[in-house]
Amino acid sequence: MKVRITVNGTLTEREIEPRTLLVHYLRDELGLTGTHVGCDTSNCGACTVLLDGDAVKSCTVLAAQADGGAVATVEGLAASGPLAALQEGFWEAHGLQCGFCTPGMLMAATQLLRRNPDPTDAEIRRGLEGNLCRCTGYANIVRAVRLAARKGA
Amino acid sequence: MAAVIGQPLKRREDPRLITGSATYTDDVRLPGMLQAAFVRSPHAPARIRSVDASAARALPGVVGIFTHEDLADFWKAPLPCAWGAYPLLKNPAHWPLAKGVARHVGDPVAIVVADSRAAVHDAIQQVRVDYEPLPAVVDLDAAVAPGSPRVHEDLADNISFTFDHKTDGVDAAFARADHVVRRRLRQQRLVPNAIEPRAVVADYRRADGQLTVWAATQIPHLLKIFSSGLLGLPEQRVRVIAPEVGGGFGSKLQVYPEDIATMAAAIHLGRPVRWTMDRREEFTSTHHGREGVMDVEAAFTRGGEMTAMRVNWLSDMGAYNMLNGPFVPILGFLVLPGPYRNRELEAHIKGVFTNKTPTDAYRGAGRPEATYLLERLMDLAAAELGLDPVDVRRRNLIRHDEIPFTTATGMTYDAGDYHATLDLALKAIDYAGLRREQASRRQAGGKLLGVGFSTYVEACGLAPSRATSSSAYGAHLYESALVRVQQSGAVTVITGSSPHGQGHETTLSQIVADRMGIPVDSVEVLHGDTQNTPIGLGTYGSRSLVVGGQAVVQACTRVQDKMRLIAAHKLECRPEDVAFGDGRLFVQGAPTRGVAFAEIAATANLGSHAGMPEGMEPGLEATAYFSPENFSFPAGTHVCVAEVDPETGRVRIRRYLAVDDVGVVVNPLIAEGQVHGGVVQAIAQALFEDLPYDADGQPLGASLMEYAVPTSMDVPDIESAFFVTPSPSNAIGAKGIGETGTIAGTPAVVNAVIDALAHLGVRDIDMPLTPPRVWRAIREAGTGGSSRPFAESGEGGRSA
Numbered sequence: 001m002k003v004r005i006t007v008n009g010t011l012t013e014r015e016i017e018p019r020t021l022l023v024h025y026l027r028d029e030l031g032l033t034g035t036h037v038g039c040d041t042s043n044c045g046a047c048t049v050l051l052d053g054d055a056v057k058s059c060t061v062l063a064a065q066a067d068g069g070a071v072a073t074v075e076g077l078a079a080s081g082p083l084a085a086l087q088e089g090f091w092e093a094h095g096l097q098c099g100f101c102t103p104g105m106l107m108a109a110t111q112l113l114r115r116n117p118d119p120t121d122a123e124i125r126r127g128l129e130g131n132l133c134r135c136t137g138y139a140n141i142v143r144a145v146r147l148a149a150r151k152g153a
Numbered sequence: 154m155a156a157v158i159g160q161p162l163k164r165r166e167d168p169r170l171i172t173g174s175a176t177y178t179d180d181v182r183l184p185g186m187l188q189a190a191f192v193r194s195p196h197a198p199a200r201i202r203s204v205d206a207s208a209a210r211a212l213p214g215v216v217g218i219f220t221h222e223d224l225a226d227f228w229k230a231p232l233p234c235a236w237g238a239y240p241l242l243k244n245p246a247h248w249p250l251a252k253g254v255a256r257h258v259g260d261p262v263a264i265v266v267a268d269s270r271a272a273v274h275d276a277i278q279q280v281r282v283d284y285e286p287l288p289a290v291v292d293l294d295a296a297v298a299p300g301s302p303r304v305h306e307d308l309a310d311n312i313s314f315t316f317d318h319k320t321d322g323v324d325a326a327f328a329r330a331d332h333v334v335r336r337r338l339r340q341q342r343l344v345p346n347a348i349e350p351r352a353v354v355a356d357y358r359r360a361d362g363q364l365t366v367w368a369a370t371q372i373p374h375l376l377k378i379f380s381s382g383l384l385g386l387p388e389q390r391v392r393v394i395a396p397e398v399g400g401g402f403g404s405k406l407q408v409y410p411e412d413i414a415t416m417a418a419a420i421h422l423g424r425p426v427r428w429t430m431d432r433r434e435e436f437t438s439t440h441h442g443r444e445g446v447m448d449v450e451a452a453f454t455r456g457g458e459m460t461a462m463r464v465n466w467l468s469d470m471g472a473y474n475m476l477n478g479p480f481v482p483i484l485g486f487l488v489l490p491g492p493y494r495n496r497e498l499e500a501h502i503k504g505v506f507t508n509k510t511p512t513d514a515y516r517g518a519g520r521p522e523a524t525y526l527l528e529r530l531m532d533l534a535a536a537e538l539g540l541d542p543v544d545v546r547r548r549n550l551i552r553h554d555e556i557p558f559t560t561a562t563g564m565t566y567d568a569g570d571y572h573a574t575l576d577l578a579l580k581a582i583d584y585a586g587l588r589r590e591q592a593s594r595r596q597a598g599g600k601l602l603g604v605g606f607s608t609y610v611e612a613c614g615l616a617p618s619r620a621t622s623s624s625a626y627g628a629h630l631y632e633s634a635l636v637r638v639q640q641s642g643a644v645t646v647i648t649g650s651s652p653h654g655q656g657h658e659t660t661l662s663q664i665v666a667d668r669m670g671i672p673v674d675s676v677e678v679l680h681g682d683t684q685n686t687p688i689g690l691g692t693y694g695s696r697s698l699v700v701g702g703q704a705v706v707q708a709c710t711r712v713q714d715k716m717r718l719i720a721a722h723k724l725e726c727r728p729e730d731v732a733f734g735d736g737r738l739f740v741q742g743a744p745t746r747g748v749a750f751a752e753i754a755a756t757a758n759l760g761s762h763a764g765m766p767e768g769m770e771p772g773l774e775a776t777a778y779f780s781p782e783n784f785s786f787p788a789g790t791h792v793c794v795a796e797v798d799p800e801t802g803r804v805r806i807r808r809y810l811a812v813d814d815v816g817v818v819v820n821p822l823i824a825e826g827q828v829h830g831g832v833v834q835a836i837a838q839a840l841f842e843d844l845p846y847d848a849d850g851q852p853l854g855a856s857l858m859e860y861a862v863p864t865s866m867d868v869p870d871i872e873s874a875f876f877v878t879p880s881p882s883n884a885i886g887a888k889g890i891g892e893t894g895t896i897a898g899t900p901a902v903v904n905a906v907i908d909a910l911a912h913l914g915v916r917d918i919d920m921p922l923t924p925p926r927v928w929r930a931i932r933e934a935g936t937g938g939s940s941r942p943f944a945e946s947g948e949g950g951r952s953a
């Protein structure tokens with residue numbers, strides 16, 4: 001089947017197997033490997049992207065469901081400058097170690113700050129509950145999001 | 154120029170990671186690349202009667218399906234165990250694909266290769282394997298009992314190895330003891346769960362027999378060496394690249410069956426093959442950590458001084474000896490004396506085969522088990538003798554003026570002040586205030602408060618050759634570095650260690666910038682490719698700074714010595730009077746007499762060699778190898794303050810403080826990050842994680858839906874403070890920090906929970922301390938029941 005999905009502002013169009021997951025569409029069809037796959041049970045959040053503005057786990061969405069939609073991935077985050085405020089925040093606060101969870105964290109945090117530009121630490125923790133990080137222990141991720149909020153993400 | 158050692162510099166590896174432009178193994182794209190997947194045994198032991206792949210082979214896109222027999226010509230030797238030379242180790246052959254018998258759920262039986270992910274997943278469903286299930290060996294006590302079914306039919310029993318040690322005065326000390334604490338302590342089975350799944354891409358060029366491998370590994374050089382040996386390829390024809398690696402925690406310190414099988418398939422097919430694990434495979438095929446039982450008794454005086462300890466440790470190897478599996482409890486043995494003065498120790502360790510996924514190093518590797526045992530003992534002794542747990546520790550902690558101190562296991566602690574870290578921690582948490590609050594809460598009803606301590610010392614910087622060779626370990630665990638000053642004065646450092654999140658590029662740059670007196674930004678650090686890195690042992694055992702950093706220092710020093718000669722020639726001074734700083738080399742005491750670092754660089758490289766001393770060879774480059782003389786010994790005090798709801802058994806960590814003496818801290822931002830992550834993994838073991846097996850050898854809750862890797866909601870902020878006594882084992886003064894959290898943290902949390910319930914008579918709860926277990930411990934203590942019936946498992950997990 002054919003799908004047309006706008007990814008980071010660019011219209012993409014591919015002939016795909018109907019069962020293709022959005023994450024594989026991004027990684028394998030488009031070569032956008034910034035979005036990661038960490039699990040097969042939709043627990044880890046490494047694959048989080050924005051679909052029409054909402055954070056979704058792209059391993060649980062069929063590319064076909066995104067047909068006609070707009071997807072934002074980590075590669076598009078800094079479109080308007082060298083780095084988005086959240087990326088700056090993660091860098092400054094040491095919000096990542098191995099970096100594998102980071103693209104998903106950034107996208108989940110993007111949605112979080114859009115909905116709540118000035119979250120408390122508890123709200124940040126709740127907002128990122130669906131994203132696992134095995135390296136950082138989360139405290140610096142919380143700090144990173146707080147920093148970004150202060151800068152106005 | 155401001156000091157760069159000790160600066161919390163932002164990491165230079167981050168820009169590629171936060172923009173999605175880093176390349177992990179699964180991101181590698183090669184023309185014509187095929188995808189592999191494994192058919193795995195659904196049974197713990199089963200004889201493989203036959204494999205029928207005809208239906209699978211007929212599916213579109215399927216390129217090949219191979220069993221052990223199909224690929225047997227490709228492997229020249231079974232998978233390695235680094236402790237193979239230990240005379241008391243039995244090491245049955247472990248092949249990349251099961252030969253005749255599958256020994257645990259998840260044991261790979263066949264590799265399937267197809268032209269897409271979808272095709273290969275369709276195909277593995279269609280491979281029909283006729284299994285004859287065999288009786289499973291699961292429980293450790295049962296496994297060592299006479300008459301137990303055997304995991305390896307050609308061995309006499311299920312003992313992988315035995316290790317025994319006894320000092321002279323143990324029996325006498327027990328005979329004299331005022332009090333003996335006796336316990337059985339359990340370590341549950343943990344699943345490392347790095348968030349990047351294991352992955353390997355193998356590309357074989359038939360024309361010249363070159364095998365190039367990208368792998369999510371902590372040990373590219375070891376993987377290269379073993380792959381060439383196992384596959385019978387000339388070593389110079391194998392190249393292993395560890396690209397970006399997404400966490401390891403020991404789980405990628407391995408030569409896995411899937412690595413070798415994927416390489417063999419690529420060689421056989423002459424096409425690139427990629428295998429990326431599904432998360433569910435993490436639970437049955439990535440090595441696990443920790444599981445074991447420890448029967449311990451410890452002799453104490455009435456005043457709380459420990460005078461002897463006896464340990465019988467059954468350590469679960471799972472179905473095979475992995476690369477370092479048997480050595481894990483030996484590492485634990487080394488630190489069994491802890492930071493305490495007692496020098497009488499009797500230890501008997503048995504590695505036990507079971508029909509479960511093999512175990513090996515998981516962050517801390519043996520040392521968390523040993524520390525848990527000791528720190529639980531300290532609290533148990535305090536409770537049984539009616540003493541304060543802090544006083545018992547004070548009574549036993551080695552004093553600063555007793556160091557260097559040689560322990561019952563032959564470790565010589567060379568620097569540290571254990572009392573000082575304890576004092577700092579006590580002050581920071583207001584211990585007296587917490588005890589008052591605890592008492593008043595007990596009066597008032599409602600949530601209970603507990604304080605748990607862990608005063609620890611660990612052995613890091615793996616490892617002195619003396620230690621490895623005297624213990625029959627099969628490698629010298631040195632590290633290497635190459636330092637090259639380029640034409641422009643930029644410096645390239647190539648390390649033999651192999652980071653997977655630790656920030657080597659930043660830390661090692663800081664070390665070089667500090668020594669060479671140049672900006673950090675002009676130093677770059679490369680790693681992970683066996684083709685251009687000097688042979689190195691990799692990243693594990695908190696060794697990259699302590700051992701790898703020292704190799705960098707030595708290589709740096711050699712290059713600087715040469716630069717000094719050139720500068721002295723130009724400045725007409727003695728080389729020993731030349732100092733480095735502010736991007737220059739200058740005469741000590743006369744800073745205006747100097748020459749730019751970049752000018753010396755140019756002179757030695759492409760520039761006119763006119764400025765070089767007569768006869769000196771061009772170039773500014775040196776390679777150094779460092780094999781440490783001693784371990785390094787991080788130590789400190791961790792304190793956990795926990796609230797327990799007696800109605801629900803729920804535990805909330807109110808405060809967690811880590812005071813760590815990890816020697817000199819090069820980058821506090823990175824160091825704190827290591828503490829945070831390690832402590833959270835320790836909390837995870839104490840409260841959440843467990844992979845139990847049923848009597849048939851089926852893992853229970855083997856997915857991220859049930860196995861409770863903590864989320865951001867489950868854990869508190871961690872307070873981290875550093876106390877510094879420099880390590881004499883290396884010029885940096887560092888002791889290593891990667892594992893302090895998991896080594897120290899678990900008993901601090903468990904001690905806190907049990908401390909909260911101590912007035913009810915609760916003395917023991919097996920990990921993980923899930924609400925049902927805590928609740929039951931309270932109930933049974935209240936009804937005067939035994940305080941120790943909680944051996945059964947199966948309550949871990951998210952639902953708890």
Ligand code: FES
Pocket residue numbers: 036037038039040041042043044045046047048057058059060
């Ligand atoms: S890959 Fe884990 S939630 Fe999508």
Ligand code: FES
Pocket residue numbers: 095096097098099100101102132133134135136348399400654
């Ligand atoms: S930084 Fe490694 S999983 Fe989050």
